[in-house]
Amino acid sequence: MNEQERDKLEYERGDKFKDLHPEYYPTPDNSDTLLHLVRYQIPAGEPYTVENLEWAFEYLTPVLEKRPSPYRERKAAEQASEEAQIAADAEAQRFADAHARTLAEAAERKENHDMPFEELRQKAIDQRRANCSESDLKDIDHGLRRY
Numbered sequence: 001m002n003e004q005e006r007d008k009l010e011y012e013r014g015d016k017f018k019d020l021h022p023e024y025y026p027t028p029d030n031s032d033t034l035l036h037l038v039r040y041q042i043p044a045g046e047p048y049t050v051e052n053l054e055w056a057f058e059y060l061t062p063v064l065e066k067r068p069s070p071y072r073e074r075k076a077a078e079q080a081s082e083e084a085q086i087a088a089d090a091e092a093q094r095f096a097d098a099h100a101r102t103l104a105e106a107a108e109r110k111e112n113h114d115m116p117f118e119e120l121r122q123k124a125i126d127q128r129r130a131n132c133s134e135s136d137l138k139d140i141d142h143g144l145r146r147y
Contacts, residue, residue: 025067
């Protein structure tokens with residue numbers, strides 16, 4: 001028997017085993033653990049049988065991952081859906097905030113562009129004063145500038 005024929009036979013036997021044992025939860029880890037034990041028990045190159053899989057499953061049942069209950073699966077799916085919705089809402093809010101800032105900045109640029117020079121100068125001074133600490137304001141008022 002060549003390798004392709006053996007793989008096909010084992011694949012069919014694995015499907016039959018899963019049909020006979022719906023309680024088996026076919027995760028990658030469970031499959032690796034089960035097949036490792038089966039391969040250890042049979043001679044190299046020989047295909048395993050459904051009986052080999054059943055024996056290994058019975059022996060390994062205490063350590064294999066169990067199938068989650070439908071309630072837990074449904075709750076996990078609902079939670080994932082809620083988390084995805086929260087993330088989508090947060091992204092939409094960030095976009096709306098960025099858009100609002102862009103519009104406000106554009107309106108301020110237009111306002112500044114249309115403003116007479118003296119008013120613009122006073123606005124710049126007021127903004128600079130608003131960003132200064134008390135000690136900086138005192139120094140500015142006394143004509144001392146620290147850089």
